[in-house]
Amino acid sequence: MDNVLIIGAGAAGSVVAKKCAKNRDVFKKIHLASRRLEKCQQVAAACAGEVGVSQVDADDVAQVVALIDRVKPDLVINMALPYQDLPIMDACLQTQTHYMDTANYEPKDEAKFSYSWQWPYDPKFSAIHKLAVLGCGFDPGVTNIFCAYAQEELFDEISTIDIIDCNDGSHGKSFATNFNPEINIREVTQRGKYWREGQWIEIDPLSISAMIDFPEVGPRKAYLIYHEEEESLVKNIRGLKQIRFWMTFSDNYIKHLDVLQSVGLTRIDPVMYNGVEIIPLQFLKALLPDPSSLATNYTGKTSIGCVFQGMKNGKPKRAIIYNVCDHAVCNAEVQAQAVSYTTGVPAVTGAIMLFKGLWGGAGVKNVEQLPPKPFLDELARQGLPWHVRELAAGEQKELLAA
8 A cells, every 4th residue: 555645735634745745655645635726736835745636525425536536545534624524434435445534523513523423334344344543633543542552551450531631832823723713612612521430421611620730831721621532432441430631721712712602603503694694603713813824933832641540460550641742843844833733643653554554454443443552653753752651649639639
């Protein structure tokens, strides 16, 4: 296998194309497609070596099928919007092509992301002997693989997992989101939930917070929200009693979000304006900075990882696995900020696993169901080194008491 098709040329998709181009020993042929051909051409011009480009409407299965038939990729990496997961999966089924994405499906008319739409594709991909890898970004993605590694190498039993995500960077804008504004705001404003003792517990949005000591960043206030990797990890981590996801938001972000919500600009239902039907959140997206435009002046770091509690050799154990990524370093390498980088590099790493035969099988798989160690070794080589250490007594006290 040596031919990859990337659909989506946004901030993270651009990283995928550029990093694939830096691995020509694996990816001999690279093709980038998006609704905006000009964006593909800009990215291709910044890549090492030839990169093919095409325009495609990823909502249209027939268009995607025609593109795949023409390009004949071994793998389609879906870096488009979550709404487009199912059409692209359908196209991969029709053309008998391996599939990979970084975020699970979400319907346009409801802020609810879930694997319940994609998992039923398992027998279909199994029948054509192809693999569909779900959630191969950072979170979901690397955090799932941290959990699989902890289960294999560090613990006999894991009782609790806290996924912690901090962006301690500054982009100099009054308000901007680090990835697609529409997806980001839908994610943050929906009701939160976490899993404890076999059941999901729902909470009001951003109603629970804790001070978390993020590696190489320090103590920051983080909020308990729902995130999609929890849905698969509760099925794939043995003996798990609780899993939660925490993310930092600055006071400035929360202030702006409160105002935008209060005036209705985060609504996803259509409204009439001057005789034209518009969706307020999509209009807001058009007003906000493009995430790919933030990289130039971005300073600071992201710090993302998993805090575990469990047992090893009959004794209680606590540990953390994490990555820290610098915005300026990412910009120097691929003209991207760290949030885009930490999403795109894992997708490239997963593709390398597939092309080298280190990940295999057929059907629909979440990444924690695939071998974690070769992925993590390659991830470090691709620019995202990871660290593991046991927690001393008293570390992460507020988090673990929350």
